[in-house]
Amino acid sequence: xxxxxxxxxxxxxxxxELYGQDVPENLxxxxxxxxxxxxxxxLVVFPFLKISKKSPEQTAQEIGTYLVQxxxxxxxxxxxxxxxxxxxxxxxxxxxxxxxxxxxxxxIKNAAADAPLVMIEYSSPNTNxxxxxxxxRNNLLGNALANIMRANGNKVVRTNIVNxxxxxxxxxxxxxxxxxxxxxxxxxxxxxxxxxGDYYVAFDKHYxxxxxxLMEKGLSKEEAEAQSPLMQEAREMLRKWEAxxxxxxxxxKKMNAWVYAGFDETYRMMGVGxxxxxxxxxxxxxxxxxxxxxxxxxxxxxxxxxSVWADLTPEGLDHKLLLRSDGTSVYMTQDIxxxxxxxxxxxxxxxxxxxxxEQNYHFQVLSILLDKLGFEWGKDLVHFSYGMVELPxxxxxxxxxxxxxxxxxxxxxxETAKETSGELGKLDGLTKEEAxxxxxxxxxxALKYFILKVDARKNMTxxxxxxxxxxxxxxxxxxxxxxxxxxxLRKAAEAGxxxxxxxxxxxxxxxxxxxxxxxxxDFPSIVQQAGTDYNPSILANYxxxxxxxxNQFYHDFSILREENEGLKVFRLALSxxxxxxxxxxxxxxxxxxxxxx
RNA sequence: GGUUUCGUAGCUCAACUGGAUAGAGCAUCGCCCUUCUAAGGCGAGGGUUUCGGGUUCGAAUCCCGACGAAAUCACCA
Numbered sequence: 306x307x308x309x310x311x312x313x314x315x316x317x318x319x320x321x322e323l324y325g326q327d328v329p330e331n332l333x334x335x336x337x338x339x340x341x342x343x344x345x346x347x348l349v350v351f352p353f354l355k356i357s358k359k360s361p362e363q364t365a366q367e368i369g370t371y372l373v374q375x376x377x378x379x380x381x382x383x384x385x386x387x388x389x390x391x392x393x394x395x396x397x398x399x400x401x402x403x404x405x406x407x408x409x410x411x412x413i414k415n416a417a418a419d420a421p422l423v424m425i426e427y428s429s430p431n432t433n434x435x436x437x438x439x440x441x442r443n444n445l446l447g448n449a450l451a452n453i454m455r456a457n458g459n460k461v462v463r464t465n466i467v468n469x470x471x472x473x474x475x476x477x478x479x480x481x482x483x484x485x486x487x488x489x490x491x492x493x494x495x496x497x498x499x500x501x502g503d504y505y506v507a508f509d510k511h512y513x514x515x516x517x518x519l520m521e522k523g524l525s526k527e528e529a530e531a532q533s534p535l536m537q538e539a540r541e542m543l544r545k546w547e548a549x550x551x552x553x554x555x556x557x558k559k560m561n562a563w564v565y566a567g568f569d570e571t572y573r574m575m576g577v578g579x580x581x582x583x584x585x586x587x588x589x590x591x592x593x594x595x596x597x598x599x600x601x602x603x604x605x606x607x608x609x610x611x612s613v614w615a616d617l618t619p620e621g622l623d624h625k626l627l628l629r630s631d632g633t634s635v636y637m638t639q640d641i642x643x644x645x646x647x648x649x650x651x652x653x654x655x656x657x658x659x660x661x662x663e664q665n666y667h668f669q670v671l672s673i674l675l676d677k678l679g680f681e682w683g684k685d686l687v688h689f690s691y692g693m694v695e696l697p698x699x700x701x702x703x704x705x706x707x708x709x710x711x712x713x714x715x716x717x718x719x720e721t722a723k724e725t726s727g728e729l730g731k732l733d734g735l736t737k738e739e740a741x742x743x744x745x746x747x748x749x750x751a752l753k754y755f756i757l758k759v760d761a762r763k764n765m766t767x768x769x770x771x772x773x774x775x776x777x778x779x780x781x782x783x784x785x786x787x788x789x790x791x792x793x794l795r796k797a798a799e800a801g802x803x804x805x806x807x808x809x810x811x812x813x814x815x816x817x818x819x820x821x822x823x824x825x826x827d828f829p830s831i832v833q834q835a836g837t838d839y840n841p842s843i844l845a846n847y848x849x850x851x852x853x854x855x856n857q858f859y860h861d862f863s864i865l866r867e868e869n870e871g872l873k874v875f876r877l878a879l880s881x882x883x884x885x886x887x888x889x890x891x892x893x894x895x896x897x898x899x900x901x902x
Numbered sequence: 903g904g905u906u907u908c909g910u911a912g913c914u915c916a917a918c919u920g921g922a923u924a925g926a927g928c929a930u931c932g933c934c935c936u937u938c939u940a941a942g943g944c945g946a947g948g949g950u951u952u953c954g955g956g957u958u959c960g961a962a963u964c965c966c967g968a969c970g971a972a973a974u975c976a977c978c979a
Contacts, residue, residue: 336918349921351959361959387959388922431979468979585979612977621905622975629977636979665906666974692907693972700972729941747941759915762907764972766914775941777927778915785941793938827918834918846916849926860943902941 308378308393308401308826309335309346315379316348319371324356337823343383343816344390345823351387361387396810398822399875403807405825405882412829412889414458422460422652425451427659428577431468432564433477434502436571438694438701438709438767439661442756445895446691447659448577449757449841452893454657457836462651465579466643469561470586475542477501478556479535480508490563496570496712497563506703511535574715576749576895581650583643589634592642595678596627604677615674625670640671644680656682657839662690662762689839692764694756709769715749721772722748722781731902746897747781753896754780758845778849780896783887786852786859787898790884793864797877800865804878812871817858821879824851828886832893841894848890855883 313333320328332352338344350365357364362384369382369389380394405411427447430436436444447463455461481488481504490497512535519529530536545553572578596613599605605615605627613628627638634642647653658668668688675683693700701708723744726732732740755773759765775781797804814822828847835843864880867873888898 334921336921339922341923347922351921354959386922471979473979610977626977631977633977635977639979661973662907663973669906690907695972725941731939731941755914763915764908768914771913771928774914774928777941779927779941781941782927785939789939789942796938838919842916843918846926849916853926856942857944859938863938865938901939 307830308397311378312346312348312372312376312391315372315376316368319368319375320353320356323367323371324353326356328353328356338390342385342388342390343392345393345819346391348389348391349387350389354387365389393819395812395814395819398814398819399808399810399812401826402822402875402878402882405822405886406808406878407806409885410889411825411882411886412832413456416455416458416460420458420460421654422462423454423655423657424462424464424647424651424653425454425657425659426464426466427451428465428572428579429468429660430465430568431473432498432501432561433473433505434703435496435498435567436711438711438714441575441711441714441752442691442694442765443659443661444572444575444577445753445756446689446761446841448575448895449844449893450657450659450689450839452895453832453835453841453844456832456893459655462581462653463579464581464583464647466583466585466588469584470546470589472539472543473505474557474561475539475546476508476512477505478553478560479539479542480504480511481560482556484511490566496567497565498567498571499712500567501560501564508535508539571711571715574749575711576897583646585639585643588642588646589639590642591645592638592640593628593632593634595641595645596638599627599678615670615677617670617673620673622666622670622673625674627674637667637671637674640667641674641678644671644675644683648680653682655685655687657687657689659689659691662692664688665690687839689761691761694765694767697766697768697770709767715752718752718773719744719748722751722775725775726902743899743902746899747775747784747902750780750784750891750896750898751775752780753894754783754845757841757894757896758849760842761840780891781902783848783852783891784896784898785902786855787884787887787891788900788902789859790855790880790887791900793880794877794884796865802865802874802877804874804881808875808878809871812869812875814875815862817854817861818876818879821851821854821858821883824854825882825886828890831890835893844890844893848887848894851883851890852887855880 313330313335316333317328317330320326334349334352335346336349338347348368350361350368353364354361357367365384365387369384369391372379372391373382378393378397379391381392383390425447428440428444430440451461451463484507485504488500490500493500512533515533515535516526516529519532520526524532542553546557596605600607600613605613607613610630611632612626612630615625615627617623617625625637626635629635660668665688668686672683672686675686696707726740726744726747732743751773758778773779831843831847835841862876864873864876867876891898
């Protein structure tokens with residue numbers, strides 16, 4: 306049982322005895338005592354004034370006195386206005402650290418056999434261009450969320466839906482045929498996704514030129530765009546693709562394979578992965594069936610031109626197109642099809658879509674449609690809606706070349722980490738492999754933490770001109786603290802000091818040490834909250850607060866030089882467990898921690 | 903225009919879901935390495951929480967209004 310729950314129960318009992326009335330649990334507000342005041346937990350007594358019919362101060366006095374006499378964990382109290390600050394005895398904190406110490410997976414739950422199955426969709430790239438900064442946020446959030454859901458005792462299936470078909474893919478293919486001269490990733494040394502992306506850009510360039518030329522001949526912009534031979538060829542290619550034309554399909558497979566090899570490399574570097582990948586080329590026809598089924602059941606209606614619609618005005622929304630008049634699918638149809646396949650493949654209890662907030666409306670509609678179509682989890686599907694990553698001058702625009710490429714970004718972060726480490730002399734005496742690995746961990750840690758510490762639903766700003774910091778509230782700051790702790794533990798081991806599994810309770814702790822144990826004790830509920838709120842940033846902020854507190858402790862107290870043996874092993878155990886929890890918290894965010902840096 | 907989201911220090915972000923004097927980092931200016939890793943620690947300055955009302959013991963947080971920003975409202979995905 307958590308200390309705060311124990312105290313909370315005693316408070317209710319005390320109020321019952323003092324004032325003769327039961328108070329509901331939610332009126333007992335126990336919060337961590339603010340730093341400026343003495344104590345560990347603070348009870349807000351305002352809600353009880355109606356019952357006590359006394360002043361805030363007097364009520365707090367009475368409850369405090371009761372707790373000191375009747376609740377063994379409470380050693381003392383002080384009252385400031387309507388706030389009752391409770392002090393917990395040192396031996397309680399030592400006992401708590403012992404409990405944390407004995408639990409290697411403190412705060413992390415394992416999935417039971419009958420645990421709910423959560424499927425998380427994230428990444429969802431197009432196969433016509435490499436991943437960029439927006440995908441980075443998506444991937445990091447999706448990966449972290451998957452870890453967090455698993456740590457909360459759920460079975461988790463990570464999934465990706467690859468948008469591998471459509472006119473945009475044909476554009477890259479066509480441009481490659483026309484201007485590629487048979488270039489391959491092998492022949493050019495280019496990463497496959499970048500190579501294909503380059504041809505997508507090439508298509509756009511030539512197409513723009515064509516349109517401009519046609520407009521000079523007096524055509525309007527619309528006419529020119531419609532008559533552009535390139536665009537017509539691309540459309541023709543799409544028709545052939547849909548008709549299963551062998552040559553087009555072969556080219557499509559070849560170029561997509563290049564892209565996937567490139568994506569895999571990016572994903573591996575980023576440290577994210579998937580348990581099951583779906584391809585739109587395999588799901589888009591499924592949705593059509595499901596829509597027609599819904600049409601038969603009278604859930605949808607058909608217009609005169611043959612298009613199929615859903616009337617969502619009863620739900621306060623609009624009419625939504627589900628099938629075009631020529632019978633082909635739209636985006637929504639594909640998502641329905643993908644949902645159908647997933648439901649066939651897994652006994653899904655909850656579906657989480659990690660998709661940008663620009664698609665809020667889409668998922669509102671999807672939820673309603675899936676529900677109508679009889680998917681049990683449709684109604685409460687979770688759209689994990691995250692904000693855009695913006696540059697100081699606004700959105701990233703491929704036309705203006707301001708798109709921040711994921712591979713470039715990671716590479717430059719690692720490079721910066723390497724330079725910084727070198728300048729600080731941190732790499733002396735390490736092999737090149739060790740040095741490279743540390744640079745990778747630190748560089749990626751800086752990037753990941755930078756993105757994950759921000760509340761996911763908010764838009765965030767990224768300035769490519771200023772490199773991401775390595776000092777202050779950053780990933781490397783947290784990693785550094787971890788490395789420091791490991792250094793102390795190594796030295797302790799060298800000196801032959803063994804940390805006992807049970808620390809003796811007869812030592813007096815400082816407020817700093819008690820505060821650290823209290824923070825460690827909070828970890829399980831932080832993990833839980835991150836799960837129920839779908840909010841990885843809580844973990845990032847927690848990790849920062851914890852190591853900031855630890856660094857102050859590290860600065861003010863001796864560990865290995867402490868003469869009192871009991872205190873020494875306590876501080877070692879405390880350090881070890883701070884390290885353990887930091888590693889765990891960062892691990893949930895998908896951030897590695899180095900043994901030295 | 904409708905809907906949704908957002909507006910906190912010069913900048914990037916917090917604020918335990920309505921609690922105490924709104925906190926961190928960056929940047930600026932000082933101080934601390936013959937002592938366990940200075941990617942660290944300590945200190946200073948920096949705020950009418952966009953503005954105006956309301957709700958109550960108490961509001962950055964909830965409600966109403968104004969102003970500002972973003973997204974979306976496609977037979978694109």
